[in-house]
Amino acid sequence: EAEVAQSPRYKITEKSQAVAFWCDPISGHATLYWYRQILGQGPELLVQFQDESVVDDSQLPKDRFSAERLKGVDSTLKIQPAELGDSAMYLCASSLAYNSPLHFGNGTRLTVT
Amino acid sequence: DAKTTQPPSMDCAEGRAANLPCNHSTISGNEYVYWYRQIHSQGPQYIIHGLKNNETNEMASLIITEDRKSSTLILPHATLRDTAVYYCIVSSHSGYALNFGKGTSLLVTP
Numbered sequence: 001e002a003e004v005a006q007s008p009r010y011k012i013t014e015k016s017q018a019v020a021f022w023c024d025p026i027s028g029h030a031t032l033y034w035y036r037q038i039l040g041q042g043p044e045l046l047v048q049f050q051d052e053s054v055v056d057d058s059q060l061p062k063d064r065f066s067a068e069r070l071k072g073v074d075s076t077l078k079i080q081p082a083e084l085g086d087s088a089m090y091l092c093a094s095s096l097a098y099n100s101p102l103h104f105g106n107g108t109r110l111t112v113t
Numbered sequence: 114d115a116k117t118t119q120p121p122s123m124d125c126a127e128g129r130a131a132n133l134p135c136n137h138s139t140i141s142g143n144e145y146v147y148w149y150r151q152i153h154s155q156g157p158q159y160i161i162h163g164l165k166n167n168e169t170n171e172m173a174s175l176i177i178t179e180d181r182k183s184s185t186l187i188l189p190h191a192t193l194r195d196t197a198v199y200y201c202i203v204s205s206h207s208g209y210a211l212n213f214g215k216g217t218s219l220l221v222t223p
Contacts, residue, residue: 004156035213040215041215042198042200042213042214042215042216043157043213044212044213045211045212091156091157093156093157101147101159101162102149102157102159102211103159104155104156104157104158105156106154106155106156107155107156
């Protein structure tokens with residue numbers, strides 16, 4: 001079964017540094033999501049793409065976070081500068097269409113020291 | 114989207130049915146009930162969803178009450194590999210950005 005690929009699996013960075021995460025969705029999936037999951041909590045949506053366009057980024061802290069999906073395929077989420085409170089799991093998901101189930105990758109575990 | 118209420122944790126013996134409840138008393142007519150689960154250190158996995166009829170697939174059954182204010186996810190023969198956090202989510206198909214709560218942590222014991 002096709003999977004959503006994410007890298008790196010783990011990332012440790014110092015506060016004030018820049019960090020980036022990459023996601024390759026399942027081929028043909030038009031909708032892509034980035035979620036953040038703090039330990040002990042459920043995932044929270046950061047940004048949603050439909051093809052290369054942002055559909056919802058209302059929960060994205062835009063002063064330090066940015067996301068792009070330039071060709072409507074893979075996507076990058078960047079944090080600059082990282083803060084201690086950004087330590088979390090960052091999950092990418094994709095779906096074939098608006099009303100299709102989400103398929104999640106296994107995430108990037110970020111630790112900011 | 115409507116809010117959901119789930120018990121924080123449940124236990125189930127291996128081989129027995131696991132019945133996970135979810136209350137969604139403010140659900141509106143166009144909102145679906147979705148269930149996902151998350152095994153430790155993995156991303157969430159889609160299980161099943163429904164509008165008002167009961168649904169069954171190879172993983173589980175979903176029972177939705179007639180008034181749609183609550184539902185139950187049934188794992189008919191729980192195995193140790195079903196130990197996970199189970200999320201009940203209510204959402205319309207508009208935008209489809211799912212809002213996860215804290216879910217129910219299910220522990221299946223030998």
